[in-house]
Each structure stands twice: as C-alpha cells, then as structure tokens.
Amino acid sequence: MFLLPLYIDPGTGSALFSIIIGVAAAAYFLTRGLFLRLKVILFRKKEIIKTQFKYIIYAEDKRYWSFFEIILDELEKRRIYVQYLTASEDDPIFFSKYNFIKGKHIGHGYKAYSYLNFLSASFVLSTTPHLDVFQWKRSNNVKHYCHIPHMAGGILLYNIFAMDYFDSILVPSDIEISEIRELEQARNLPEKQIITVGNTFFDRYSEKIKQIPKEEPHPFTVLVSPSWGPSALLKTYGEKLLDPLSRTDWRIIIRPHPQSKITEKPVLDNLYERYKDNANIIWDYKYENMYSLAKSDVMISDFSGIIYDYVFLFDKPAIVNIQNLDFRRLDAHDVDFEPYYYKALKKIGTELNSINIENIKEEILNLSQNVEMQSIRQEVKQTMWQYYGESGKRVVDFMINTVEKEYN
Numbered sequence: 070m071f072l073l074p075l076y077i078d079p080g081t082g083s084a085l086f087s088i089i090i091g092v093a094a095a096a097y098f099l100t101r102g103l104f105l106r107l108k109v110i111l112f113r114k115k116e117i118i119k120t121q122f123k124y125i126i127y128a129e130d131k132r133y134w135s136f137f138e139i140i141l142d143e144l145e146k147r148r149i150y151v152q153y154l155t156a157s158e159d160d161p162i163f164f165s166k167y168n169f170i171k172g173k174h175i176g177h178g179y180k181a182y183s184y185l186n187f188l189s190a191s192f193v194l195s196t197t198p199h200l201d202v203f204q205w206k207r208s209n210n211v212k213h214y215c216h217i218p219h220m221a222g223g224i225l226l227y228n229i230f231a232m233d234y235f236d237s238i239l240v241p242s243d244i245e246i247s248e249i250r251e252l253e254q255a256r257n258l259p260e261k262q263i264i265t266v267g268n269t270f271f272d273r274y275s276e277k278i279k280q281i282p283k284e285e286p287h288p289f290t291v292l293v294s295p296s297w298g299p300s301a302l303l304k305t306y307g308e309k310l311l312d313p314l315s316r317t318d319w320r321i322i323i324r325p326h327p328q329s330k331i332t333e334k335p336v337l338d339n340l341y342e343r344y345k346d347n348a349n350i351i352w353d354y355k356y357e358n359m360y361s362l363a364k365s366d367v368m369i370s371d372f373s374g375i376i377y378d379y380v381f382l383f384d385k386p387a388i389v390n391i392q393n394l395d396f397r398r399l400d401a402h403d404v405d406f407e408p409y410y411y412k413a414l415k416k417i418g419t420e421l422n423s424i425n426i427e428n429i430k431e432e433i434l435n436l437s438q439n440v441e442m443q444s445i446r447q448e449v450k451q452t453m454w455q456y457y458g459e460s461g462k463r464v465v466d467f468m469i470n471t472v473e474k475e476y477n
Contacts, residue, residue, distance in 0.1 A: 122152040122171075123472055125188060125211075127195040129181070131157035132327065132356065136196055136219050139273045139461035141170050147465065152190075156181050179204065191472045194464075198231035207234065213471055215239060217464065221268065221377035222453040223410035224249065225401040232400070237262035237471070239464055241271075242455045244409045255403045262471075266463035267456035274359060274382055275457075281363045290320040291433060292365035294358070296373035297326040297333055300393040304336060306426060308343060310369070313429050315347045322361050324353040326373065367433050369421070372414065380417050381450045384443065386436045387418035413449045417442070 124144070126137055137153070138161075144151050145167050153162045153172045162172035175184040182204040189210035196219040201207050207214065216232055217239040218224050224232065224245050232238055232249065238261060240246060246263045253260055291314060295302030302310070303325065314321045325337055344350045353361050358375065362368075368379045371390040380387055391414055396402040401411070418436070419425070425432050436442070456463060 122150060122189075123191040124149065124151040124468060125154060125190040125193045126151060127154045127185065127193060127197060128160065129156050129195075129197045131155065131160040133196050133219060134161045135273060136217070136270045139269045140194075140464050141165075141167065143461040143465040145169050147469075149465075149469070154185070182206075192468050194468065198227050201234035202230045213237065213475070215468070215471075217266075217269070219270070220374035221271075221381065221410070222413070223372070223374060223408065225252065225399065225404065225408040226372065226410060227400050228398055229400055229402065232261075233258055235261060237264065237467075239264050239266045239467065241265070241268040241460075242453050244452060248404070248406075248408060251404045251406070252400055264463075264467050265455055266467065267458075267460035268454050269460040269464065270378075271381060271454055272458055272460045274378070278359055278363060278382055281359060284364055287364065288318075288320040290322060290365040290367075292322045292324060292361055292368045292379075293370075294322075294324040294361070294368060294373065294375050294379075295326060295329075295371050295390075297329040300371070300395055301326070301329075301373075302369065302371040302390050302421075303329070303340065304333065305371075305390060305393055306421070307336070307340060309426055310421075310429065311340065311344060311350075313427075315344055315350055317349070317430055319349060320364075321347075321350045322353050322365060323350065324358060324361050330354070367437050369433075372411070376414065376418070377453065380446050381454055384446060386439065386442055386446075388421050388432065388436065389414045389418045390421040391415070392420065392422060409452070413453065417446050417449050 126140070128134065128137060141151070141153065141162075148169055150169050151171070153170055154175050155162060155172065156175065156177045158174050160172065160174070162170065163174075165172075175181045186206045186208055187210070188208045190212070192213045192215065193211050194215045194217060196217055197205065198216060199205065200214055200216070213236045214234075215237045216235040218241070220226070222241055222245055224238070224240065225248055232252075233256065238249060240249075240263060243265050246265065249263055250260070252258075293302070293311070293314070298304070311321070311323070323340075325333075329337055341352065355361075358378070362375075362379050362383055365379075366385065368376065368385065368387040369390075370376045370379075370387060372394050376387050376389060379385055391411065394411070401408050419432060
C-alpha cells in the first residue's frame with residue numbers, strides 16, 4: 070500500500086484553516102453563552118434585583134457622553150432614576166454630580182455583551198447599532214429597545230442590518246422617517262416606532278461653543294478630519310492631499326478618526342513620519358474635537374458626520390470626498406434611492422476628486438470666498454436638524470410615555 074503525499078494548495082489551506090478557527094470560536098462562544106444562561110437561570114432572582122432599573126442608557130465609549138448629556142440633564146431635572154452603563158472606566162458619568170443617574174462600568178467586548186444580554190429594564194436607550202445581529206442580543210427581561218443615531222442624519226449609512234431589531238428609533242429630522250420606512254418595506258420588516266426628536270449633540274454644543282475663546286488673529290487654518298475605512302479620505306488620497314497642503318503657509322490640523330488609530334495605524338504612522346518636520350502640520354488626537362473645529366476656516370473630510378458638526382455649528386465651508394463610498398455593505402444598498410445625507414454632502418461643499426486635488430490650494434481659497442454657499446448650508450441645516458433646543462425634552466418624553474403607556 071502506497072501513501073500518496075497530501076497536497077493542499079495555499080488558497081484551500083487558508084480556507085480550511087479559517088473554517089477550523091471559525092468552528093472553534095463558535096464552539097467557545099456557544100459554550101460560554103450556555104454557561105452564562107445557566108448562571109442566570111440558577112441565580113435569576115438575584116440578577117434581576119441587581120439590575121432592576123426602569124430606564125437604562127448604554128454608552129459603548131466615553132465619547133458618546135456628548136450625545137447623552139443633555140438627556141441625562143433632563144432625566145435628573147425630572148428626578149427619574151436611570152442606570153448609565155458604559156464601557157469606559159473614565160467616562161464623565163463618574164465625575165458628574167447627578168443624584169438620580171447611577172453610572173456603572175461594564176467593560177469592553179464580550180464582557181460588556183455578557184452583561185447587556187441579561188439586562189432587566191423597561192426601556193434601554195443606546196447609540197450602538199446592530200442589536201440582535203452580532204454579539205449584542207435582546208434580553209428577555211427588557212421590554213423596549215430604542216436606538217438614537219450618533220450621526221446628523223446618515224442612518225442608512227450604517228453597516229447592513231444596523232436598526233432592524235430595535236423597537237424604536239429617535240431621529241433628528243422627518244427626512245429619515247421616510248428613508249427607514251423604505252428600508253423596512255424592502256426587507257419586509259414590521260414597522261417600528263420612529264420619532265423625530267432633534268439632535269442632542271447639536272443642542273448641547275450649540276451652547277458650549279459660545280464659551281470657546283476666539284482665536285484672533287490666527288493663521289488661515291485647514292482641518293483635515295476624515296472617517297476611517299477603505300473609502301475614507303486618508304486611505305484614498307493620503308500624501309496626494311497632504312503634500313500640497315504642507316507646502317502652503319497655512320496651519321494644517323489633521324484629526325484622524327479614533328478608530329483609525331486601531332485599524333489603520335500603519336497608514337497614520339507613515340503619514341506622521343512623512344510630515345514630522347513640517348512645522349505647519351499639527352496632529353490632533355484630543356478627546357474633544359470642538360477646539361479644532363473652532364480654530365479652522367475650511368474642513369476637508371469625506372462622508373464623516375463631523376462635516377455636519379462643522380457646517381451646522383460653525384457655518385463654515387467644507388470639501389468632501391464621497392466618490393469611493395461603497396453602499397454594498399450599508400443599509401443604503403437595499404433601497405433604490407440616494408440617501409439625503411449623501412445628497413446633502415454634495416450641496417454643502419466642493420467634491421474632491423483626482424483633478425481638483427492638484428490645485429487644492431485654489432479650490433480652498435475659492436470655496437472660502439463663496440458667500441452663496443452660506444444659504445445652501447442653512448437650507449440643509451433646517452432640513453436635517455429639527456426642533457432646535459428641544460431634543461433632551463423630546464427624548465425623555467418618549468421614554469416616559471413609552472414605559473407608562475405600554476408597560477404599566
């Protein structure tokens with residue numbers, strides 16, 4: 070009997086290895102999940118009492134404090150007890166002086182989801198999408214899950230299935246109600262509650278920016294503030310954009326997306342090394358972005374929601390790069406229209422492309438002197454940001470009314 074040598078080509082070997090790893094990981098998480106469920110069954114009474122709050126707010130990072138703060142202020146004002154769950158040990162909740170808001174650190178990743186999946190509450194509010202899609206599962210002891218977007222109006226630009234299994238969504242403007250309804254019809258989903266409440270982040274920061282000191286006089290400043298991913302600005306253009314900017318006498322502030330430091334570190338490291346001797350280039354990794362926005366005269370970005378922060382709160386011009394945005398992995402792929410968020414980007418700023426990037430300095434100067442763009446920015450702002458100054462009250466009204474009317 071002859072034993073023939075076993076040969077597996079590299080592609081097949083890689084696939085088999087991935088399958089083995091996937092099966093092993095699935096078995097691990099299944100076993101871990103069964104253990105946690107068994108624990109809850111055996112100690113159900115203790116766990117329910119321990120986590121029994123009518124209202125729970127979950128923040129997966131401390132940077133989402135800016136979206137929740139105005140809601141927490143309103144809840145505190147009404148003397149309503151709320152548990153604020155956070156993945157950040159240094160979340161601002163732990164340094165606040167609330168009497169009715171109770172902060173709790175639940176860790177990151179699987180540790181956090183293990184806690185979230187066995188919550189007990191009447192109402193859970195979060196900016197985190199993909200409930201019941203990935204690791205975050207609905208708890209049998211939670212009656213209502215509500216999502217509030219952390220973008221100005223790009224709810225269809227979430228990754229696919231982001232909102233499908235929430236009971237309700239709180240949106241900043243009516244324009245998104247029709248978009249979500251179209252998505253529900255395309256996927257044959259039951260209609261969820263969709264309520265227009267305004268924008269909590271904009272309401273909070275429209276007041277805070279009044280306290281930022283004026284920097285007068287200051288050098289003409291360009292803020293480069295992209296999103297992250299294969300279609301994002303720095304991955305698409307990188308030195309093609311930054312080289313001509315570095316040769317100007319302007320101040321250039323580069324503010325990468327926080328996720329870029331994790332998933333695109335080699336790209337950032339290469340760019341930093343390339344411009345480390347340029348005195349006019351400043352890298353900004355600070356937690357707070359409003360100071361860089363206030364200092365700048367023009368923003369260059371892509372599809373990031375920070376564009377709307379800049380345009381709506383500071384009324385300044387922007388250059389956008391959206392030509393490479395791939396809808397195939399997004400909720401927008403399942404509808405047969407262009408989301409308003411995407412269309413509005415084309416209205417409020419100049420589109421960056423391989424031609425005008427060669428003359429980026431002239432493009433910036435022309436845009437900064439274009440007074441007609443101001444009326445367009447105001448039009449888009451009024452469409453995408455409704456109920457100015459009312460968002461905190463409207464969110465809390467919905468929370469209370471939902472619990473009192475449906476679950477009492």
